[in-house]
Amino acid sequence: MEGGSLDNGRGKTATWMEQYRLMYDRATRHPFVLSIRDGTVDISAFKRWLGQDYRFVREFVPFLASILLKAWKDSDDNSDVEVILGGMASLNDELSWFKKEASKWDVHLGGIAPQKANLEYCRLLQNLMLPEIDYAVVITAFWAIETVYQDSFSLCLESGSKTPAELMETCKRWGNAHFKDYCRSLQKIADRCLENAPGDVVRKAEEAFLSVLEHEIGFWNMSSGES
Ligand SMILES: Cc1ncc(CN)c(N)n1
Structure with missing residues (x-):
């Protein structure tokens, strides 16, 4: 049986976001993000996030490469490769941005060891890279990882937010x-892949979605100095 029939005309991903709304909100409305939005962010926590995220994004490069390879081999839609390739191209730019931002904040990227929550998140990426x-x-995991950041940082750009001017570039x-x-x-x-996937694959994708949320929460906790 195919596992991905659309619920109420929506895709699986929207259904899961609603079904796991509490957890999704914990990942996208974390106190660390809210502190950026209300202007009370602890700058040492921001610097910790910056250094740790640089390490994470470096690990993200082989993760994206592995997805690109799978899209190339397994996708029946050529435009998937173009979308993922676009993401890879902007990673190069992102790594340069981290270096520039780190020097602005006097964060020495070379000396940064990944903390436990970061290592655990990178381990999840490594498991997902397996052929x-x-x-x-x-x-699904890739979509969730990117979307948590989009939803989190767009919150800091909403009208009425008091995001400090020096953090606006990060949020944008x-x-x-x-x-x-x-x-x-x-x-x-x-959603297209899940619609055509067998039930056991849909269940694994749902687990991956939840794992990403857990690790994103852990990453924000780590940045806040809570772990
Ligand atoms: C932890 C984390 N999650 C997501 C993203 C967005 N690529 C990121 N840079 N870092």
């Missing part, structure tokens, strides 16, 4: 409309 993990599962990097369109493209790909 036996289905394309539908990894594209993931909160901007172009990044939102990119997340929507990933969501469409994930």
Whole structure:
């Protein structure tokens, strides 16, 4: 039996976001993000996030490469490769941005050791990179990873937010409309793959979605100095 029939005309991803709303909100409305939005952010926590996220994004490069390979081999839609390739191209730019931002904040990226929550998140990426993990599962995880950042940082750009001027560039990097369109493209790909996937693959994709949320919460906790 195919596992991905659309619920109420919506894709699986929207259904899961609603079904796991509490957890999704914990990942996207974390106190660390809210502290950026209300201007009370502890700058040492921001610097910790910056250094740790640089390490995470470096690990994200082989993760994306593995998805690109799976899209190339397994996808029946050529435009998937173009969307993922676009994401890879902007990672190069993102790594340069981290280096520039780190020097602005006097954060020495070379000396940063990944903390426990970061290592655990990178371990999840490594598991998802294994060749036996289905394309539908990894594209779902990828969509979730990007969308959590989009939703989190766009919150800091909403009217009425008191995001400090010196953090606006960071928030715009993931909160901007172009990044939102990119997340929507990933969501469409994930929904299409899930619609055609067998039930056990859909269940694994759901688990991957929940794992991403857990690790995102852990990452914000770590940045806040809570772990
Ligand atoms: C932890 C984390 N999650 C998501 C993203 C967005 N690529 C990121 N840079 N870092």
